[in-house]
Amino acid sequence: MIRKTTKSLLVIGPFFFLILLYWPALTGTPIWDDSTFWFDDPVMGASMAYGSIWRDFAWPLSVSVQKVLLSIFQRHYLWYHLVSLCLHLFNSFLVYRLGVVLRLRYPVLLFLAFLLHPAAVITTAWMIQLKTLLCFSFALGALLAFLKGEDDRRWIVFSWVLFAASVASKSASITLPLVILGISWYKHRWRRSLLVLPFFFIAAWGSGRVLKSSITAEGTMKASQMTKLKVTTSEDKKDDLGPRPEVVSKPEVAPKPEVVPKPEVAPKPEVVPKPEVVPKPEVALKSEVVPKPEVVLKPEVIPKPEATPKTKIITGTEKTQNTEVLPGTEQTRSLPEFKEIPGPDRSEHSAPPTNDSGTPTGAPYSLPWAFDVELVAQTLNYYFWQVLLPIHNEPVKGPNFQRAQAMELVHVIFLILLMITLWGSLELGLLLAAHVLLLPFLGLIPAPFMNVTWVSDQHLYLALPALLGFWLLLIDRFMDPRILVVPVAVIALFTWRSQVATSYYRNNLTFYEASLDYNPINLPIAYNLSILWLSMGELEKAKEKLEFIYELGKEDRLVRENVYYPLFVDLYFRLQDASKDKP
Numbered sequence: 001m002i003r004k005t006t007k008s009l010l011v012i013g014p015f016f017f018l019i020l021l022y023w024p025a026l027t028g029t030p031i032w033d034d035s036t037f038w039f040d041d042p043v044m045g046a047s048m049a050y051g052s053i054w055r056d057f058a059w060p061l062s063v064s065v066q067k068v069l070l071s072i073f074q075r076h077y078l079w080y081h082l083v084s085l086c087l088h089l090f091n092s093f094l095v096y097r098l099g100v101v102l103r104l105r106y107p108v109l110l111f112l113a114f115l116l117h118p119a120a121v122i123t124t125a126w127m128i129q130l131k132t133l134l135c136f137s138f139a140l141g142a143l144l145a146f147l148k149g150e151d152d153r154r155w156i157v158f159s160w161v162l163f164a165a166s167v168a169s170k171s172a173s174i175t176l177p178l179v180i181l182g183i184s185w186y187k188h189r190w191r192r193s194l195l196v197l198p199f200f201f202i203a204a205w206g207s208g209r210v211l212k213s214s215i216t217a218e219g220t221m222k223a224s225q226m227t228k229l230k231v232t233t234s235e236d237k238k239d240d241l242g243p244r245p246e247v248v249s250k251p252e253v254a255p256k257p258e259v260v261p262k263p264e265v266a267p268k269p270e271v272v273p274k275p276e277v278v279p280k281p282e283v284a285l286k287s288e289v290v291p292k293p294e295v296v297l298k299p300e301v302i303p304k305p306e307a308t309p310k311t312k313i314i315t316g317t318e319k320t321q322n323t324e325v326l327p328g329t330e331q332t333r334s335l336p337e338f339k340e341i342p343g344p345d346r347s348e349h350s351a352p353p354t355n356d357s358g359t360p361t362g363a364p365y366s367l368p369w370a371f372d373v374e375l376v377a378q379t380l381n382y383y384f385w386q387v388l389l390p391i392h393n394e395p396v397k398g399p400n401f402q403r404a405q406a407m408e409l410v411h412v413i414f415l416i417l418l419m420i421t422l423w424g425s426l427e428l429g430l431l432l433a434a435h436v437l438l439l440p441f442l443g444l445i446p447a448p449f450m451n452v453t454w455v456s457d458q459h460l461y462l463a464l465p466a467l468l469g470f471w472l473l474l475i476d477r478f479m480d481p482r483i484l485v486v487p488v489a490v491i492a493l494f495t496w497r498s499q500v501a502t503s504y505y506r507n508n509l510t511f512y513e514a515s516l517d518y519n520p521i522n523l524p525i526a527y528n529l530s531i532l533w534l535s536m537g538e539l540e541k542a543k544e545k546l547e548f549i550y551e552l553g554k555e556d557r558l559v560r561e562n563v564y565y566p567l568f569v570d571l572y573f574r575l576q577d578a579s580k581d582k583p
Helices: 002-020 032-041 049-058 058-072 077-101 107-116 118-125 127-147 154-169 176-188 193-211 216-226 234-241 373-388 407-420 425-437 464-478 486-504 508-518 522-536 539-553 565-580
Strands: 324-325 331-335
Touching: 002 077, 002 107, 002 486, 032 058, 032 127, 032 486, 032 508, 049 058, 058 154, 077 107, 077 407, 107 118, 107 464, 107 486, 118 127, 118 216, 118 486, 127 154, 127 176, 127 234, 154 176, 154 193, 176 425, 216 425, 373 407, 373 464, 407 425, 425 464, 464 486, 486 508, 508 522, 522 539, 522 565, 539 565
Parallel strands: none
Antiparallel strands: 324 331
């Protein structure tokens, strides 16, 4: 009886503590892609059959789960957060079980470190990241089942099934077969290699579905363009896109009085802004981002900052007629409809194009190789130290155009020396496993997520248990095991940083503003924040942000050549022309 009560407390206690820790996010509203790929997505309606999802979509299992949850919970967002919270708690117990199987000295510390780590906040608090939670659950379940298969071969077959479910949830686990192969080789050399082979077939199947996606190809192309923009000389340091407080505070970038149009220069009806009218040749809109004719502001579209427009942000394929009632009248007028830049993880709703017979069509996918030693060194350095000292927990970090610093290059040498020192130990195995799981996110090839951010804590979620186990073993190796001050202090740090990070997920406003705190010139986030301000009636704030980016593009080559900069130019001039029509 006492044992059952103790086990119940071990489950209920952490769950209620998580509720308190994540409360700001639990009471929050949908963020960014939550609407695009969940609550306002036609795929989630009755018109899209589950059979079509499993036939055409890259990540059919997570999409199907989202659709089931939407049919049950509708717009009651708290329930979605509770599902994610339960999954994160379940994953933490799987991590505890892994610590027991690996015979770690302190599996409970590993459990608490993973449960409370701030890198898990973005995955747990952001509803659309349910796919990452599911991917992790099935991936770690597959690993544990494979290890259990040492005694019973039936568990090996079960591990294949679990891994297939993981890849069907999200392809982030496609490098897990390399970890399993390493474990098998270490224990049996090549005697059981045939049992590992199905994992590679499943990984190839999941990768193929993602690579067929037209959206993946488009996002990779944009990421390839952005990774080629590097600061190559000391004279180009002014073009750096990193977070620079001095750039934000430059007075000449602030909106200037002369930009405000005078009443006498009201545009004539025929002077509709066209791509060729953009004032600077170097910011001419590219053909692929030219706005559709139906969203060009007409002279009668006069957004008033003093009116509170009843508007809705248009995302994905959603179509809404936006109107507002003018104060003191019963007249209505149309307000401009805008489209947000979608988030980095779009492949789950990316069916390959098909013809009338349902056969996939289109050009085969090709990977534009863009191996960048500096970017890999920076990414390795970020994820390695983010596990132990998670100081930067902002949701979206933004693209990285920085040259690698000496410390980041030294980190690669440090890793090599560390591996040599730990040769043959469990610490080395965990360190290698973590970096294998991070392979898809190191920047070896331009991936779609790099359009928006070069690193993201959600990509660290799968590798987090291995890196945490590595650090715990390393601390235990060099410290007296009776002294638990350091582990306790580290877990206290994790709890504090998680409490800070959960506040970023209340709504889109807090999400975007926190991301811009890390990188004020993150163009996709700044653009979406401008769209959000427009929907809230904050016209002046939107114009200030748009003018800041537009003016910065005149002097900063990297901003000017960013693939999203033409969107800023287009929206900036449309608002300028709308202001000219203001009586």
